[in-house]
Amino acid sequence: MRTIFGLTLGALLVLTSTAVAQPAPWARPGEEPIDPYAVTDANAGAEPLAEGAVFEAFGGAEGVSRIIDDLVDRSVIDPRLEEIFKPTDLVRLRRTLKEQVCFILGGPCAYTGRDMASSHKDLGVTTAEFNALVENLQGAMDAAGVPFRAQNRLLAKLAPMKGDVVER
Amino acid sequence: MASGLARRIISGGSLFRQLAAVTGLWLAFTAGTAGAQETERSGKLLLTGGVSSIEGAGGGGLAPWALITAYGAAGQVGANLHATVAELPDYQFRSGGIALGLQDRLELSYARQSFDTGATGARLGLGQGFTFRQDVLGAKLRVLGDAVYDQDRWKPQVAIGAQWKSNDQPGVIAAIGGRDHEGVDYYVAATKILLDHSLLLNGTVRATRANQGGLLGFGGDRNDDYSLQFEGSAGVLLNKRLLVGAEYRTKPDNLGFAQEDDWFDLFAAYALNKNLSITAAYADLGDIATFEDQRGLYLSIQAGF
Numbered sequence: 001m002r003t004i005f006g007l008t009l010g011a012l013l014v015l016t017s018t019a020v021a022q023p024a025p026w027a028r029p030g031e032e033p034i035d036p037y038a039v040t041d042a043n044a045g046a047e048p049l050a051e052g053a054v055f056e057a058f059g060g061a062e063g064v065s066r067i068i069d070d071l072v073d074r075s076v077i078d079p080r081l082e083e084i085f086k087p088t089d090l091v092r093l094r095r096t097l098k099e100q101v102c103f104i105l106g107g108p109c110a111y112t113g114r115d116m117a118s119s120h121k122d123l124g125v126t127t128a129e130f131n132a133l134v135e136n137l138q139g140a141m142d143a144a145g146v147p148f149r150a151q152n153r154l155l156a157k158l159a160p161m162k163g164d165v166v167e168r
Numbered sequence: 169m170a171s172g173l174a175r176r177i178i179s180g181g182s183l184f185r186q187l188a189a190v191t192g193l194w195l196a197f198t199a200g201t202a203g204a205q206e207t208e209r210s211g212k213l214l215l216t217g218g219v220s221s222i223e224g225a226g227g228g229g230l231a232p233w234a235l236i237t238a239y240g241a242a243g244q245v246g247a248n249l250h251a252t253v254a255e256l257p258d259y260q261f262r263s264g265g266i267a268l269g270l271q272d273r274l275e276l277s278y279a280r281q282s283f284d285t286g287a288t289g290a291r292l293g294l295g296q297g298f299t300f301r302q303d304v305l306g307a308k309l310r311v312l313g314d315a316v317y318d319q320d321r322w323k324p325q326v327a328i329g330a331q332w333k334s335n336d337q338p339g340v341i342a343a344i345g346g347r348d349h350e351g352v353d354y355y356v357a358a359t360k361i362l363l364d365h366s367l368l369l370n371g372t373v374r375a376t377r378a379n380q381g382g383l384l385g386f387g388g389d390r391n392d393d394y395s396l397q398f399e400g401s402a403g404v405l406l407n408k409r410l411l412v413g414a415e416y417r418t419k420p421d422n423l424g425f426a427q428e429d430d431w432f433d434l435f436a437a438y439a440l441n442k443n444l445s446i447t448a449a450y451a452d453l454g455d456i457a458t459f460e461d462q463r464g465l466y467l468s469i470q471a472g473f
Contacts, residue, residue: 126241148405148407149366156319156364159363160318162317163317166242
């Protein structure tokens, strides 16, 4: 009896979540549906920089967008990151990463993605993989001509996220 | 000076020569795979294991840092070889060794140091080219914090370590007033990387009885007890491959026959990639065994895998 109740409840939950998973207004065409969550800038995992100089050094929102596209392009062909990126919704990843970096650099962006712990849950990210992504980000920032000191201002914001991202 | 240094490296001790050869091979190998450096397998970021200090531990040139040597992240093992030479007015210092970094948690190191008195040996009554040799076995355990990732708090990375040292000249050490030819140093190191400011800071407190790091033995006629010494390093990351900075290391003054001074250096550590880094420094080692103002060029090469 308990089993049947559990199964019914489970089926109900699945149905409910599927029914509610409408594309959010900020989603781009091609994004896969995702279970609802509370949207808040706090999900970005870092307080934004107060001064605008670093955001400018990145070339503003356009510069950030190019850098994140380059980062994702590098990472999907990186043998170290294959396992992580293969099953990922890259349309959504590009959008939320751009929002997150733009927000953290103090740019005029809202972050609509999930928090770092839930978005990396069960991905099994290792420290080495976390660092590989940082190296690809450094490569993308180098290619975009972002000065080293400005790069480190961003990395200083991202580094503490390791605790929520890395699981093993 | 540079060609003289190169000649001295090549004509150095046999272990040193072997290390130089191994390093040369590694250089040739890594040059062939330089294109792969953007997707290096090893899991830590450039320079986050420090370079090889003169006692073999990961650190700066003169002081061990709390960072675990080599590029093995959690779940990985990293290793490196180093060869170091310091050309001083009246002596030549050489060191070669190997170090392992396990899981970015535990570091094990071995270094063989040679302190070649050259022509000074004759003037000290030891004989031309008299050389002190010392084996240094080191262990270091990271106990707290993470210098790289803890960017949202002041807490540094802290490690505890020990260095077991054995000098091969007990007779000479006894003759100059030294008490032992073997000794153990214990230290606590705290390292903080302030990415916001592209800065690296380290402070190390060492309990030691070593005279000139143990090259002139342990304990002495003036003082035979352990004393606490401080070693400070500060560096600026100019880019992800290049760290420039300064170090200061206080030392005991246990021997009556000669004054012992603190050590100081200005260094530049350059990581070509995760397989190869080069450290060049201007080192001021002060007075050594009555010969004053031992200042000169320090050059170290580290090959990792």
